[in-house]
Amino acid sequence: MERRDIALINPKYLTSAVEAKQYPCEERPEIAFLGRSNVGKSSLINSLCNQRGLAKVSGAPGKTRTINFFTGELRERVDGESTRHPVYLVDLPGYGFAKTGGKNRDLWSRFIGDYIQSSKRLVLLCLLVDLRHPGLYLDGEAYAWLRNNDIPLQIVCTKSDKLNQSEKQKNLNEINRLFPTEYAALAYSSLKGQGKNRLIERFYDVVRGRFVDYEHTV
Numbered sequence: 157m158e159r160r161d162i163a164l165i166n167p168k169y170l171t172s173a174v175e176a177k178q179y180p181c182e183e184r185p186e187i188a189f190l191g192r193s194n195v196g197k198s199s200l201i202n203s204l205c206n207q208r209g210l211a212k213v214s215g216a217p218g219k220t221r222t223i224n225f226f227t228g229e230l231r232e233r234v235d236g237e238s239t240r241h242p243v244y245l246v247d248l249p250g251y252g253f254a255k256t257g258g259k260n261r262d263l264w265s266r267f268i269g270d271y272i273q274s275s276k277r278l279v280l281l282c283l284l285v286d287l288r289h290p291g292l293y294l295d296g297e298a299y300a301w302l303r304n305n306d307i308p309l310q311i312v313c314t315k316s317d318k319l320n321q322s323e324k325q326k327n328l329n330e331i332n333r334l335f336p337t338e339y340a341a342l343a344y345s346s347l348k349g350q351g352k353n354r355l356i357e358r359f360y361d362v363v364r365g366r367f368v369d370y371e372h373t374v
């Protein structure tokens with residue numbers, strides 16, 4: 157019987173950028189991660205890549221202030237045959253930390269906006285929200301702002317291990333209702349690995365749909 161076996165392999169930190177001319181130039185599709193500060197972006201990237209220290213995990217909100225690029229490959233194995241797609245994972249600075257008010261907030265929007273608008277290779281934006289807190293004002297603002305762009309959006313609901321089954325389902329429904337996107341919101345736990353395979357599957361399918369030229373079979 158055919159079995160789908162998908163992984164994100166060979167992850168490496170590549171570079172950090174504060175302006176467009178510092179973005180890497182190799183043509184790879186990009187999957188970006190955005191969310192309120194401390195929502196668990198670094199933990200999610202580490203969990204997706206099975207590498208603890210890849211992205212920094214902080215107790216102090218607002219640590220990620222640059223756009224961080226990681227390289228990796230999406231690999232699917234079906235019945236012993238393996239297909240790979242090189243990608244960039246892009247860790248965007250968190251919004252909503254204490255000092256980000258007024259002028260800082262405008263700078264943040266311009267910074268992220270420049271990235272989103274200038275990157276021709278961005279195929280999926282993952283908006284991370286904390287599953288325990290559906291409908292936070294700042295998440296709503298980010299969602300509304302991102303909907304104005306043409307980039308496919310995947311809502312990823314972090315820290316799902318902190319809720320029981322019925323709370324999880326209730327909050328997931330609420331997030332889907334408040335933030336509808338082309339793909340249903342996904343519950344994720346970096347601690348337990350919940351949602352990981354489904355999210356990597358999503359990456360694979362999005363990348364495959366848009367960037368078939370990069371495909372090579374090994």
Ligand SMILES: Nc1nc2c(ncn2[C@@H]2O[C@H](COP(=O)(O)OP(=O)(O)OP(=O)(O)O)[C@@H](O)[C@H]2O)c(=O)[nH]1
Binds near residue numbers: 198
């Ligand atoms: N229980 C649990 N804790 C998590 C999970 N993901 C992240 N955390 C914790 O949440 C805190 C913030 O995680 P980070 O991954 O550093 O968050 P971030 O969004 O990258 O933070 P910034 O760099 O400030 O933007 C850390 O204490 C993590 O250990 C999860 O799935 N489950």
